[in-house]
Every structure is written in structure tokens, then in C-alpha cells.
Amino acid sequence: MGFDVNDMEAYLKDAIDKGYLTDRIMKKTPRIAIWHSCNNYRNKTGTQWWRENYLKHIELLICTELRMTGSAQSADYVLSAATDYERWDGRETTTNLNFTLFGQAVKPMFDRRTDWQIYQGLAKVIQEKAKARGIKSILYGKRTIDLDSIYDEYVQNGELDTDEKALKWHHMKSTVLGGEKGYEKFVKEGYVQAKGDGKYGPYLDDAPSRSLRWQAIDKMPGPMKKQKTNTGRFQFYVDHEYHIKLDQMTPKPQYTDKWRGGPQSPRRPDGTPYQLVMNYPHTKWGIHSSYRENQWLMRLQRGDVYLYLNPKLMAEKGIKDMDMVRVYNHVGEWFARAKEWAGLPPYVVHTEHGWDHQLSKNWSHYNNLNCEFLNPLEMAGGKKGHIVYTGNHTGNRVYYETGVDIEKVAG
């Protein structure tokens, strides 16, 4: 997009000055962190720098995880969580009309607990300690948290002290899941269909449900406040000042080679352009990093982390299929095996995302290569409908900002 570190600082200052972002993110550094089902090392852009600086401040790192991810490996405590097969819980996705039961096919193995049990347990201990020390409440931002009754509040004085009670409570609160009758069906058959107004469209008995129906087909604003845009419709043209300034009002085609050598080419610190731009979209082989190192699925791939390369580029660099390749720039390095793919433009290197550090040589990662720690477009805010970011999230990378070089290495 044509910005550098200084521009980024300027955007950040401007965004805080204008109230687009909260100033809390600048004022107070975290001391204790609980990562819940979040492989932060895997998904943070500029991982190694983020990690180094983050860990300087963190005295206690707790990780709730299903498995030992790269992130969980550096935690002080790993709270071992029950998997979907081991818990009595439900799942909805915004685009599907069914609320689906995880029927607890097996009881949790080892000492695993469901996430509901884990946080109940934490809340209980915190309440006990607070009472013992005579601490009543603390101020967190504008909120008051009553530590001496946090557990009672969490389980609503025992009303929600089991997964089963919590799930039923959630079900009964919903206006679209059919109350007691719906719950009966849900437990018996494993799912219940939502009826009535959902987030993006109505769920009807006699018509297929279409995601984004209200916005895209009926040209109506969504019924929920947070879906409202300036026009009340699905918004393709974004007229926020940052988007205008960076010429990003509409989604742009990213595959054209016209940009190559032009002003948008990622550059080295000395101003010369990188030969290659790096791309790493969603994988078909897992949900982000989940299942990414599953043996059965890995056998259907190359068994190792791989990088798609155009055959012409491979010939130019003397790289053969399955050779170990070092991908590097002035920010960091990453290792992967070459896989030939003529479907790729010769100036792009491509991998499917979700690889965990554990799988790469030297514990390296493709996120070590990101030049953009924050995305200036995600500092946008104000009275622009749905374009609101909190600052407390993982920045989305900008496709054509990660310039790299590659070379063949041993391994």
C-alpha cells in the first residue's frame, strides 16, 4: 500500500487521537495472560518480534488448549481442554441454520476438563483467595469486577455449575431455537433448526436459508445493531479517510502482475524491490492450525511444510522439488520444502497457512517474514458503521507487503 514504519506510527497516533482506537493499548502492558484456544505464535504477524516483546512483560502465561501447540509450549501452565468429542456442548456458525450438539461421545481423557469447567474452577479459586485476602473488587478500565463473588456470578449461584445446565440455559435464552420443545429435539437428534430472524437472514421452513440475505438480496439493513453500515447494506465501497488515503476503497485484484516494479512492490530497507511477494491464504487441510499436523491428513500432503514455487523460478534458483528452501527478508527467515506448481505466477511464493512452529526447521515460521505488524486499515474507526476495531486483535496482513527472497539450503 506504500507505507513504512514511520507512517505506521503516525497512523497509530492519529487513530488514538481521534478515538478510533482506545489509548489503553498504549498505556498499560499486560502482566498476566490467559490464551484461550488461540495459537498466538502461529497467527500473529511479525511473530518473532511480537513474541520477544510480549514475553518481556508477561510474568505469567496460561494457555487453554486441546493440544501442545507452538504457543502452548511456552506457557507457564497449560490447561488441558476437552475436545469436541469429550464435551456436552453445542455449536452454531453464523451462516448455518442448525444449532448442533456435541454429544460427548466419550468422557474426557486424562485430566482434561471442558472449557466451562476450567473457567469455573479458576473463578472459584479467585473468589476464595479474594475472600481470604479481603479483596472486594477491582477496577478494570471502566468496569468493576467483584472478585469476592466472581464464581457465584459466573455460575449464577449454582444455576449453571455443570456443562449440561449451562447449555440448556443458553438454549432457553435463544428466541429462535424453540424453547423446551426445541431443546428436547436438540438432545434427542443432535441438532435443532433455528426459526425466525437470524443474524444475516430469516430461517424459514419452506425456503433455503441464504447467508447475508437481508443485505445482499433484500437490500435491507440487518436487524442487529452491529451489522449496520452507512447505507444499511453490505458495503463494498469504504469511504473511511484511511481507506481513501491508502487507495483501498474497494477490494482490488491482487493477482495482476502490473504492479510488479511499480510503487507497490515490497522493498528492502535500501529501497530496492524484492524479487518475490509471499502469499499464504487459508488451508484446505485444517481449520487454521487445528488438524494441521494430523498424521492422516499429512500423509495426503508432502509430510513436511511446503512452499509452492513456479517451475521457472525453481530453474532460475537451482531448486528441485522437495529441496529445503530458505525464505527470507530483512525481517526474518522461514524454511519449507519446494513444491512445483505451474499455476503460480513466477513472482509469487505461496504456502497454505496454519503451519505450526513445531513443524518447521529451526522453529521458524512464515509469520516471521511479515513486514506489517499492524494493518493501518484496521486502525480505522469512528462513526463509520461496522468499521470498528479495538486494537486488541491480530492484524490482518496485507498481501503485497511481504517481499521475500529464496535460496536452496541443505536439509
Next chain:
Amino acid sequence: MSDFKGRQLQIVFDLNKCLECHTCTMADKLMWTNRSGREYMYWNNVETMPGHGYPKGWGNNRNQTETGSGQILGGGFKDVVLEEGRTDGKVKSRGPVQREGKDPDLENDYGIPWEYNYEEVFNPGDSHDTPGATGIRPHYKGKEVVPKWGPNWEEDQGAGEWPNHWAFALPRICNHCAHPACLAACSRKAIYKRQEDGIVLVDQERCRGYRHCVRACPYKKVYFNFSTGKSEKCVLCYPRVEKGVPPACFAQCPGRIRFIGWKDDKNSAVYKLIHEWKVALPLHPEFGTEPNVFYVPPLGNFKFGGDGEITNERVIPVKYLGALFGGVENVKRVQGIILEEREKMRKGIKSELCMTLIGHDNADRFQLNVGGVPYKTAEEVQPVKTQFVTPSEDDAKGYKGGV
């Protein structure tokens, strides 16, 4: 060997619908081949075409790459004569079976069933740079390995050049041929074709592990079990099929590309697609085995021109499809029919062919007709006593709270 006179199940895979998601592969893998010397086998696999496929270089005279050159594993019958325009796989005449094909190599042609040293993630690494724990690597028989081949090794690779690169998915199971080369090659008469459904099986009592069948099958869908010393192959989930339940790889297919039914059932979807509309073609009828799995050939998308504009030319060369599916003319005719029928649907005229290919419901795609219904679910024939039990009703569910 005389012509097969029994009843025959036939199968259609619609390649225009295949997502290449490998759910079929996993359904098969977890049901049949994840144990007891079968770990390396994929009775069902999906491979990207053009390519060397799985195992590497299957085929006769040519392999499945764009040029057809490189390693060729061989098999099939000699001197096969096809009847022009015929698309049901039946051949005019054939010579003797070819048993002198190559035994595919475990490491280089199939790919070893590597494993991972997952437990390493609990160990600290050499350095305590954050976080310093050890990673996991592919291992085989206790040693770290760099895999050399696998069932989906060439995923998405295809041929051509950006932006006109082309590739398509080819799901493959045993073809349960009417004239199986594996059966013809077996000197032990251990391979038999069932009269009641045409499923081809290897008698594990009679097999002596000579592997003539492995060499003779031109599709390379017979595998040698190194643990038992006998050959094994796709059984078309016959214990399910006998009870009217479609094979696991059919039942699990999210793309709903798979059809199964009887050759003599004129109301079945497979009969309509293979024998009436003739839009489903046998894979390599020139092998002479008269396969019973038929494919609706892919149309592919359109080529880009020099300025990025979309042209009228299809990106998958029809010549290549012709080499796979019994000749260019047959493929062209099928593509023509499908495009014509699609056009009808666009104009609001209902097309029987398109509706059949869409196959909205399982009953539209599976017509095994056991017990007076088109198909049954696995749960119907092997009922599960209780589907879900709430934790409060079941003491075995372990931890219930009370922290």
C-alpha cells in the same frame, strides 16, 4: 475367461463436482486400511490429473502425465480392439493378460506410511530461545525420513502455465471390472467375481502372494500386504452393500459426485448416465478390462487471453481427456450434451440429465434397492441403541463439575 453373466453393480463419478476434499479417502482409510499391514494402501484415493498418480506411473503404454512419458507400471490386456463410439467399456476383442508389469516400489511409487514423533512437543529443545521446545518430524520405523511419494503427492500440480494452468481431480477405487486383469493373471484362482453383484475379491485363504495380480492390474488397485504376504484390494464395502448401504466412500462424499446402482435397473441413475445419456465414460477402456466405474469427464474453465480477458477455449485439452476416457470424439460428444442441457436449465427448462447429475438426495444417487428402498443408512441396519445421553443420565460420562 468367458463373459461375466452375473448381476453387476455399476458406478459413476461426476468429475465436474469433485471437490478434491479426500473425505472418500479418509472414509476408506479409517474403515479398512489403517491397520494390519494396510497402512500404506489407499483402496480409494484422489489424485490430481495430469500427473503420475498413485502409485507413481500407473497405466499401460503411457502414464497419466500430460505427455504420457516417464515411469509406466504396465498391466492390462494385449491387442485390445475397441468399437468406435462405444462408451460402455465393452471391447471387440482382446489378447492375453500382461503379467510382466512393474511391482510398484513401497517408498518411491506408493509412499511409506510415515508417522510423527508427536511426544517431542512436550520436551524442551537445545536452546531456550523462546520457547525452545523440540519440533515434530516425519518418521518411519523409528528414523527421521524425507517422504518421496504419497497418495496425493502431486496435489493441484497439473500442467500448463500460469494463468492457464490446468488440473482436475480423479477419485479412484477398484473398477470391479467385468473382465478383470487381476483375475486373469492369478495362477492360484484366488481372485473371484461375485455372481450376485460383480464385486471382485481376493480369497485370502487361496492367495499365496505371487503378486501377478498387482502387476497385471493396469489401474494398480491391487496391493500386496507385506505383513500377511497376501494381496488385498477394495471390497466395495460388500458387507454394507449386501444390506443396501452404499460403500463408505460413497456415503461420505460431501460433493455428492458418486452414484451406484444396478446395470440391469433401467430406473437407476447409473443406468441413465452410462447407458441412456451415455455421458459417463470408462477410464481407459483400451486396457481391455471392461471397468464398471464410469466418469463424467470434466469441462474445466476457460482460458485467459493475453490481456487477461476470458476466451472461449477450455483450459483442459480435450486431447488429454480423450487419452483417459476412450477417445477424443467420445469426450467431445459428452461435453456437448452436458453444455446443451445446462443451457436448457439456464433458460428455465428442466433437464432430466442435469437433475440426475445434481442428485439432490441420497435416494437420487444410490439405488441398491435392498428391502424395497433405494438405499439404507448404516444406522438403519446396525442400530445404535441410544444416540445421545445427557451427562446427568449417564454416570460413565465422568467429570461433571463441582470444581
